[in-house]
Every structure is written in C-alpha cells, then in structure tokens.
Amino acid sequence: MPAADPQRPVELRLRDALDAAAVGVPRGALSGSVERLIERYRAGGAAAAPILTSPTDVLAYAAYRMPATLAACRSMLRHGAFRLPPIESVVDLGGGTGAAAWAALSEWPEARVTVLDQVGDALALGRKLLAGEAADVEFASWRVGAAVPAADLVTVSYVLSELTPDAQRSLVAAAAGAARRAVAIVEPGTPTGYRRILAARTALLDAGWRIVAPCPHQHPCPLREPDWCHFSARVERSSLHRQLKGGDLGHEDEKFSYVVAVPGDSVDGAVADGGGAEARILRHPVKRKGLVELQLCRPDGSAGRQVVTKRQGASYKQARDVRWGDAWRL
Ligand SMILES: C[S@@+](CC[C@H](N)C(=O)[O-])C[C@H]1O[C@@H](n2cnc3c(N)ncnc32)[C@H](O)[C@@H]1O
Numbered sequence: 001m002p003a004a005d006p007q008r009p010v011e012l013r014l015r016d017a018l019d020a021a022a023v024g025v026p027r028g029a030l031s032g033s034v035e036r037l038i039e040r041y042r043a044g045g046a047a048a049a050p051i052l053t054s055p056t057d058v059l060a061y062a063a064y065r066m067p068a069t070l071a072a073c074r075s076m077l078r079h080g081a082f083r084l085p086p087i088e089s090v091v092d093l094g095g096g097t098g099a100a101a102w103a104a105l106s107e108w109p110e111a112r113v114t115v116l117d118q119v120g121d122a123l124a125l126g127r128k129l130l131a132g133e134a135a136d137v138e139f140a141s142w143r144v145g146a147a148v149p150a151a152d153l154v155t156v157s158y159v160l161s162e163l164t165p166d167a168q169r170s171l172v173a174a175a176a177g178a179a180r181r182a183v184a185i186v187e188p189g190t191p192t193g194y195r196r197i198l199a200a201r202t203a204l205l206d207a208g209w210r211i212v213a214p215c216p217h218q219h220p221c222p223l224r225e226p227d228w229c230h231f232s233a234r235v236e237r238s239s240l241h242r243q244l245k246g247g248d249l250g251h252e253d254e255k256f257s258y259v260v261a262v263p264g265d266s267v268d269g270a271v272a273d274g275g276g277a278e279a280r281i282l283r284h285p286v287k288r289k290g291l292v293e294l295q296l297c298r299p300d301g302s303a304g305r306q307v308v309t310k311r312q313g314a315s316y317k318q319a320r321d322v323r324w325g326d327a328w329r330l
Helices: 010-022 027-043 055-081 099-107 120-129 165-178 191-206 239-245 314-321
Strands: 089-093 112-117 136-141 151-157 179-188 209-213 231-236 251-263 278-281 286-288 291-297 303-309 327-329
Touching: 010 055, 010 099, 010 120, 010 239, 027 055, 027 239, 055 099, 055 120, 055 151, 055 179, 055 209, 055 231, 055 239, 055 251, 089 099, 089 165, 099 112, 099 151, 112 120, 120 136, 151 165, 165 179, 165 191, 179 191, 191 209, 191 251, 291 314, 303 314
Parallel strands: 089 112, 089 151, 112 136, 151 179
Antiparallel strands: 179 251, 209 251, 231 251, 278 291, 278 327, 286 291, 291 303
C-alpha cells in the first residue's frame, strides 16, 4: 500500500484505507453483514461467541462503524488528553480493526500501539488498514481474562456491551492494572452505554483513580434518569458508507459516553479536575439573540443551567464558540 499523506486529515486517511480494502468485494455481501450486525448490536446483551464471524463481517463492521468509533475516540482523547503527560505506549483492548489505535496515533503519532482482540480476521484487517501509516503498531490475539501488557494508556472502545457484567468488571480492572498513566473507556451514548461507563467510573474511583474527563469532579454523577451523560461527534459519510448503510444524509452524529482516568497519586491526577475552575458542557449550547444557555456539570458535583448574556463581554464571546462536550472555564 502506498504511504498515506500525513497532512491529510486522519478521517480521510482512514476512508482511503477502507475504500482500498473494499475494492472488488461484492457490495451485496457487505450490506448483508451490515444488516445482521446492526440488528445484533441493537439487540444488545453479552455475546457468548464472537459477533464478527468472517472476513466479510469484519470489513462490513470496519466500513460502517470505524469512522464513527474513530470520531468518538478522537473526541474522548481530545477532551481528556490535554491533561495527560506525553503518551509513549498504548494498549487497545478489544481493539478489533483498530479505531482507537488510529485515534491515539492522531494524538501521539510517535506512540507504540498494541491492538488486542479475539477475532483474527479483525486484527488482520486492522493491520492492513494501517499499513500505509508511518506508525508503530502491533496486532495480537487476546481474550478478556488473559494478561494485559503494561502501557502508558489503555483504551477500551465499544467492548463492554459485548461482555457479561462480571467480564466488564474484570476488563476494567485489567485495564487499570496495566495502565501506567491513563485509562480511556468509551461506549455507545445510550442510557445503557452510560450505565456501563458509570459502573466503570465507580470501579476506577474505588480503586483510587482520578477522573480527568468528562467529569470535572470526583463526586457521584449528578444526572438523574431520564437524563444521561453523553456526547456527540459529527461523522462525514463516504460513498461506501452510504452504499452499505443507506440514507442520503452526508453526515451522521455518533453519540458516545466515556470516561478518562489517571492514577490518583500521579502528578497528572493533581490537576485532573481543572483545579476546580472548569465545568463540562453537557448539551448543545442554545444560542439566542444576546444570550447563550449552557447546561453544565460543575466542579462541586452539581449539574444545571447557566445563562451567559452579552453584558458578560469576554465570557459571552467564548460561549458563542463552545460546543457540546467542551470544558467551560468558570
Ligand atoms: C464492537 S467491536 C469494537 C471494536 C473496536 N474497539 C472499535 O471501537 O471499533 C467489539 C470488539 O470487542 C472484541 N471482544 C468482545 N469480547 C471479547 C473478548 N471476550 N475477548 C477479546 N475481545 C473481545 C470483539 O472481538 C470486537 O472486536
């Protein structure tokens, strides 16, 4: 595969790699797999056996999901990463075709990345997709419960939903056990995905970890049903994506819930919550003439509305530019 142009945005480089991998593969077979996978993931529930069962499934998954999981992982790392020290090594658990690896490399291009998964075909495609990138990545066979090699950052992207609650707990503990500097876990931004993230967050706090993002505090989550903490990442759809998933829109919005944590005794942990000076924006800011309404999660562990008016000058200017998921300086 020719070397990818590093100046080209990572989303487009992934798109090129997916298009190249799909050349000559009958669209009917891929669409059949996409339909089956959408149904399976919608049904939810732990999987007794791997859900991706063939090279076609794996390519279908990569083509219709990877751009979205890359976007979610990139947002998560961008929100959390500015508090992290330089990351030199990453282990991605249940990494499949490598979406989190692409995201980590876009943040830390020099990092050594290891993608671990139970599905050999997913690892093989992941390797092929990254072949044109100047990146130090290894793909290896692994199952939840097996030892996890140590790394600065351990990522777990869209994996918990496939596991029993016991296996989820064991995976989060294994991720924390192997991570030297940070753990980053992301799930679909549904109420059930959020609940899995909440359980992971509680387990990390109980184990002495400190939350870096999205929460600007270490208190219990202030959101109450039917509300839930989730964010959104815009994904531009390629023609391959449109062919496989149908629909005319040129983009879709990937909803995700996540947590990024650092060891409680690390220097990074000391500044993890923004020194109590930052809140997290929990919804699309509502912009009206002369005012912006923000929904915030605050450093004191509360959540609620803040209205910023034109009279507040610099704050108002800042409020006009912020987006759902950003930090808000108080
Ligand atoms: C929905 S895919 C997510 C893939 C990738 N992390 C991403 O974000 O696109 C879930 C992945 O978890 C892996 N997985 C699920 N259960 C596993 C287990 N028990 N051991 C290892 N990998 C597992 C699957 O093989 C699959 O690649």
